[in-house]
Amino acid sequence: CRPSWDPLHLDQAAGRAILRVLKRSDPLGCFAADVRRTKRRFPAGLFEVQRLDCVLMDPERHEAEQSDTEDDAPRPRPLVITDPLDEVCKRLRNYFTGVRELSVSNIEDYRMDYRFVGLRATSLADYGYVELLHTPTVPPTYALLARRDAPPRRVDPGAARAENRSRLPPEAMWDERTTISER
Secondary structure, three states: OOOOOOOEEEOHHHHHHHHHHHHHHOOOOOOHHHHHHHHOOOOOOHHHOOEEEEEOOOOOOOOOOOOOOOOOOOOOOOOOOOOHHHHHHHHHHHOOOOOOEEEEEEEEHHHHOOHHHHHHHOOOOOOOEEEEEEEOOOOOEEEEEEEOOOOOOOOOHHHHHHHHHHOOOOOOOOOOOOOOOOO
């Protein structure tokens, strides 16, 4: 029986609200007691979905406040979500454990540099099929699709080579003899 929340679609506002409650109640998302306590704050079945589709909120930036006087008591730091993708991925392990298909959009482009390898090897390690697409937005973003029970997509090396060649500017020289070595 599928939960009534399945598939769970989170737009930016709903995602921000859920992430804020999760981060406030369970900042690390990894201790069993905190996970159990926090899950009770949400409707039954919410974390049992098999499909999760979320449009990430824009990252929040916190600028440190400076005091005019030296005797001001320290103020509590405001709750800030600086890396929404990391927050979502943290919650896959202990909250959204049954997710078979994950779709995430509005991923900051800088977030998908070398860090994607770490994300793929940790939070997305159980997903056989993972596709990352660059989206032509302003500013540029990425969208990610991951399927737990699907095999990786087969890639035709000849087609990939032809597509890469088609991206070269006309004045670029292409040498078929060029190879990549493992030095």
